[in-house]
Amino acid sequence: MTGSDVPPSFRLAYVPGVTPAKWVRIWNERLPGVPLTLTGVSTDEAAGILRERGADAAFLRLPVDRTDLSAIPLYTETTVVVAPKDHLVAAVDEVTVEDLADEIVLHPLDDSLDWERLPGRPAIERPATTADAVELVAAGIGVLLVPQSLARLHHRKDLTYRPVTDAPVSGVALSWREDTTTDLVEQFIGIVRGRTVNSSRGPAPAAAEPKRKPAAGNSGKPSAGKAGAPAAGGARKPQRKGSGSPKGAPKGAAKRGRPRKRS
Template identity: 65%
Template structure:
């Protein structure tokens, strides 16, 4: 590499625990092999700060975000579950409600992704610092923990299981970035997340097939949009009659005036000789 050449740009993707960006990273590496993509995993509360500080270009975050500063494209909403020991009574049913957990000790860790108005269940003696810490306490049969399903899978243990909580808040995952920092590479990643093909126009939804014909000026598309009057059934005969009438005083008059001699070599002589034989 010479001194005048610049090293390839890099692209940094921050993501929260529970999110798996592997499928999008794979597509990025196929389409932009010269632009390295760096993954930055951080706690849900930390990712907005990384984006503001310019330490990441985009982030896979948990909503809500500050929409006065960030753009966000919602991707999916997760099922909420309660993590319990495998021998807990909750495992006897397929799903539960918050009311079913009313008498249980429920942990509310400091990094809880839910914005509870009032945490359900009996409060724990102390709030765990992190979700993994709370999972350890559940394994010790101290209480239960309500989390998005992806976190229950991420921190899975053989002695624990989970059940859906049908009326609990849900966590939505979104692609987010500072609105004022919408670069070409950001647009490229948006296209990948949205499933656009490599030939799609960057930053815009691909046009529907055939949509371009609607905007053609009359001289380009008019011949296809408007059919000539003679294309209808019988139209060609009518047009031929009009054309014949325009050649003189009319089709019948033209025949009487001897026009047939020019059209068919003088007509049929036998018809003209019959009156002379009768006299």
């Protein structure tokens, strides 16, 4: 199979916490002949897989180095603290970073929050992943600050979470290589941005055929004086029976009467 014979496809990577199902569904409706392949990657791997051409586009967490990558910020997430259900934070609706000053705050290696200064007290070791940190929280080792979608992703019945009002937030963006902005990438950007099929970036709708204007002086009604049409002023009067020239007589000949009987 040659390169031109290979059917087109679209490869989409996404980091934990991002749910691309809605956009994938729209893609499948609009481009049923182009399969979309999903690849889950860690937060740290997302930019690298784009640079290595392992994906055409990716949902990743900001910030991202835009030296060779384009990115469209989509939304930001609330940061929450994950703690055991019997922890003090479970008794309030929200907390501040200062409220966690005496807590051991776990800081996984794949943390996506941009901290200037870590809150609370550091743990002896950093967990490798957020999933590992959640297990430590369940074991009573400390608490964990993450974007809300990650707290939902790793939800457990014995844990809860509360918003942290003054913590850094995590932004999610759609990103791709600047030098590979293909038509398929543009199609996916349009889907994510909510463009409709008939938008300027989508397929152009068929133009309606313009109505033909009637020629000058032609109103669409039969004109007076045309063959087979009645003359102006109404319908023609029918000829009286026996009037006019006899059949076969020369045109213009007068009608002859009966000869008079001679006396």
